[in-house]
Amino acid sequence: MQNVDVELGDRVKKHVTSLLISLSKEENQEDNHANQSSPSIFKVPRVLRELSQTSFDPLLVSIGPLHKRHENVQTFEKEKPNYLINLIKRTESPQEEILKSCMQEAYSLMNEIKACYVWEKPCGDFKFAQMMVMDACFILEYMVKIQDHANQSYSGRLLQHYSVLHDMLLLENQIPMVFLDKIFRCTVLKFKSISLVELILPVLKAHDLFGVDIETNNISIDTTLHILDLLHKCCTPQNYDTTNTKPASQIPTHSAVNLYRAGVNIRPNQNPTWPMQLEVQKNWFPCFYGWSMLSLKMPVLKVHDSTEFLLRNLIAYEQSFQTGKPHRYVTSFALAMDMLMNTQEDVAKLIDSGVLINQMGSNEEAASMINKICKHVTWEEFIYEEQWKKMDDYCNSYWPKHMAKMWTTYFSSPWSMIALIAGIMLFTLTVIDTIFTVNPPE
Incomplete structure (x- = not known):
């Protein structure tokens, strides 16, 4: 029995030694290739x-x-x-x-x-x-x-x-x-x-996605990996501060309809510094309760036959660890659109706001396509974290929160509106009747 244990121990030692040698070789190979460029053309996961x-x-x-x-x-x-x-x-x-x-x-x-x-x-x-x-x-x-x-x-x-x-x-x-x-x-x-x-x-x-002129003046061929990388450079900013970005799981979500009900004005970004730039601006109104409305300025996204394959390839390119890209701009934009477009009503609201051009079969189809693009995608950062935080703080403030609740309660359907109007009329008639009962006309 003791001999068996000794043989087993020797066998384990040999396996451990072999494993250590193998790991050492792999480490040396990694050191040899450390200065080489990472692969940039590969099979999608x-x-x-x-x-x-x-x-x-x-x-x-x-x-x-x-x-x-x-x-x-x-x-x-x-x-x-x-x-x-x-x-x-x-x-x-x-x-x-x-x-x-x-x-x-x-x-x-x-x-x-x-x-x-x-x-x-x-x-x-x-x-x-x-x-x-x-x-x-x-x-x-x-x-x-x-x-x-x-x-x-x-x-x-x-x-x-x-x-x-x-x-x-x-x-x-x-x-x-x-x-x-x-x-x-x-x-x-x-x-x-x-x-x-x-x-x-x-x-x-x-395959125009954003309807803006493609700027290539500041792009160098020497630092461009391939044609898809060139498109990626045209869509993303040359210098953009992402030091305060957070994981997307921590970002509060609001759909386009919910933002509209809270008083957020969604409109096209007329002079963006880069094609996917999103801006949030506060508009003060001289109301007695100090309520201020927000404007979400967005790029005009064209949803057509090429949109899905372009976004999927750009996202897959950003998602790969092999490219070593520090910031995932297209991935963040796709997530932003996914949060805004939950239903066909959200798509209709974005179309009415002028920030979405739907050239697909239906609004429901467009919403489904955007939502599916974000499936199984890892969200290590969200570059629009600051803008989304501003909108969340606004939507959770007193008046926007109650405005949104009133929309949901009383204006979600024609019957709710009819019931509200009928209730107001009944209340008004009751008040008038009470006044005339207490103070009858002479």
Whole structure:
């Protein structure tokens, strides 16, 4: 029995030693990669993908390695060589020379490009370089065509055109901007005077969320990871104080209808410093009880066919620990809209207030879509905490609180209003009758 215990103890020691060695190796690998950039192109977590798989899968074209074998993209893969050939021809330089320089760029950035992806089935360097050059040239040629035909329609190919622009903004369907910029310099800059951001701009404008001009003046290609990251930078502020943000679970919620009943005036933010800026302003009125109304100034959100997939991809991008993003702006905006839009009545109120344009089938459908986007999303911070706190303090003050209660009690339905009016009339008649009974007319 004692021998058995000794053997068991030795076996446990061996397992512990083996585990410590394994952990030591992993720690050394982490130290070796500490200075490398984190992956920025990866598969969306399953818990988010299962809610809306169509929001993350390409409709027509694959960019990068993650969807190369997807059945939807196989037909279009055969068209890509034509885009590459047409782009190279535009340079009016020897085709072999241009193609060689593109492949050299792919090989020189090979390790950096591969480090941008999280994928399960890596391929050889030549095949990978070929794929990267093909996809980069396709994007650039497609965008050059859009520039050339800016005032012309895509007759007969509108659906394909929409699908391509849709696929270029999927998180799993990106190409590193550092490499796209290198191929841009090898090709487009040889025949066209334009910046890469200007060339890509039509992709961002094609799926307009907020109805404001997209500002790219302060955005550097050098610090942009890919096209979806470029859109994210256009939606978020360059400098924004989030030192006082709190977890969303601590934030009080008020729907649009409840805010309206308490006297909060919801209206469009006419001059926002960034597209998703929300402001709360106090409007004083010279009432004897000192009641002040609030104004919630919001961006004008367009709810259409592209809204769900854009928000889901931007949120999934922010949610990943791999991107290391300090602030989750789009995630916070989605939560704010989720709190405001509980029912179709809330949607109707936001539409009446001019802060929502609903291009979907119904108000109920729009509310359902926004509410589902926030499902299974982690809320580590809420950047509108200060604005929501102001509204909560206001709604819980004496007069707004009672105004909201009166709305709910007496004005929630036509019958309640009729009953209130009837009660007031009955009370008035009773008072008059009492007066005439006590003091009858002479």
